[in-house]
Amino acid sequence: MICVKVPATSANCCVGFDTLGMALDWFATFYFEPNPEFVIEGCPDEFKNEDNLVIVGFKKTCDYMKVDMPTLKLKIDTDIPSSRGLGSSSTCIVAGIMAADAWFHGQLNKMEMLKIATEIEGHPDNVAPAIFGQACTSFMDDGDVRMMMIPCQNFKGLAMIPDYPIQTSEARKVLPQTIDYKDAVKQVGYALSFVQCLSSGNELIFPKTCHDFLHEPYRCKLIKEYAEIHDYCKSIDLAMWISGSGSTMLAMSLDEKKLDMLQEWIVKYCGMSYKKVSISTKGAYIEYE
The missing domain is CATH 3.30.230.10 (Ribosomal Protein S5; domain 2)
Structure with a gap:
């Protein structure tokens, strides 16, 4: 076998x-x-x-x-x-x-x-x-x-999994055909820095790099819990993004205490499924x- x-x-x-x-x-x-x-x-x-x-x-x-x-x-x-x-x-x-x-x-x-x-x-x-x-x-x-x-450094994560699916084909329909040139420049900077943070373990910059212009501003509207979770992660300086086309959201950090805080908050205010993961x-x- x-x-x-x-x-x-x-x-x-x-x-x-x-x-x-x-x-x-x-x-x-x-x-x-x-x-x-x-x-x-x-x-x-x-x-x-x-x-x-x-x-x-x-x-x-x-x-x-x-x-x-x-x-x-x-x-x-x-x-x-x-x-x-x-x-x-x-x-x-x-x-x-x-x-x-x-x-x-x-x-x-x-x-x-x-x-x-x-x-x-x-x-x-x-x-x-x-x-x-x-x-x-x-x-x-x-x-x-x-x-x-x-x-990658030894990043830990929390996958937050809503109880509804999002088909990739549907998630692609909400994307724009073009973005502004200045936003494209910003995207390159964020993406290059994100990769460097994964490799170096720079927790100071890592959450700041999670600022997307290509898909998250549009797909986030398909995930009803996104806004609250995003705001909470931002309040504790925790990197977070939509996994794939959703509906799962993923937060990552080298600081497991922040992930524990997020997990407690999810249990208290969102009640969705979650799973601790690492790279x-x-x-x-x-x-x-």
């Missing part, structure tokens, strides 16, 4: 719209074994077919390696919520790719896996950290994926059972 473990991810990271993502130490687990017939367990009935993203990733990897798709049993074990901005679809895609590679005895390197995952997902900002771990910057260059890992140094990996 092949077991693949894939981390949840937080894309955009506020100022890194479509280019920056980080792996979280919150893993989904996928089990693969030979089977006379095609079977999927551990997901809603509507995903128990060949359109399941795990199977899509597996089959596309087989096509890439020019081997036949085997019949198999897939079991999914995850509590990463879907359509909440935590990379649930990326965990499925990456799991399928890594399982197919392991099934046929490891022919691919991680950049090849990233290429396949990006072709399925459409962009690399979630799948890159899911494969490599840490935080990753990425972009497309004439159809080729380019990425760099960002070594995972490890991307997806294989275990054999």
Whole structure:
């Protein structure tokens, strides 16, 4: 049996719209074994077919390696919520790719896996950290994926998870077609500083960098709890952003006391689900059972 473990991810990271993502130490687990017939367990009935993203990733990897798709049993074990901005679809895609590679005895390197995952997902900002771990910057260059890992300090986080989903397609509809030139300049400064703060652990500047012009001012209106949580985080100088396209929000700090304060405030005033997380140094990996 092949077991693949894939981390949840937080894309955009506020100022890194479509280019920056980080792996979280919150893993989904996928089990693969030979089977006379095609079977999927551990997901809603509507995903128990060949359109399941795990199977899509597996089959596309087989096509890439020019081997036949085997019949198999897939079991999914995850509590990463879907359509909440935590990379649930990326965990499925990456799991399928890594399982197919392991099934046929490891022919691919991680950049090849990233290429396949990006072709399925459409962009690399979630799948890159899911494969490599840490935080990753990425972009497309004439159809080729380019990425760099960002070594991160030991940041801790609190994922705040509303009880409603936001579809990425809907979240993209609220975005503007253009932004002011002066705002674009500011965005570059904030994004470059954000990355440096992750690497250096500069807590003085880190919360100040979380000032986005590209998506959060528009998507925040889809998350009814955002304004209050944002204001509270700002009052205690705590970095916070919308994870992916939402509805999850993520706060991060080296100071766990601030995160404890936020957690107590969430319990008292918001009553939503939450989970303590940290940046995972490890991307997806294989275990054999």
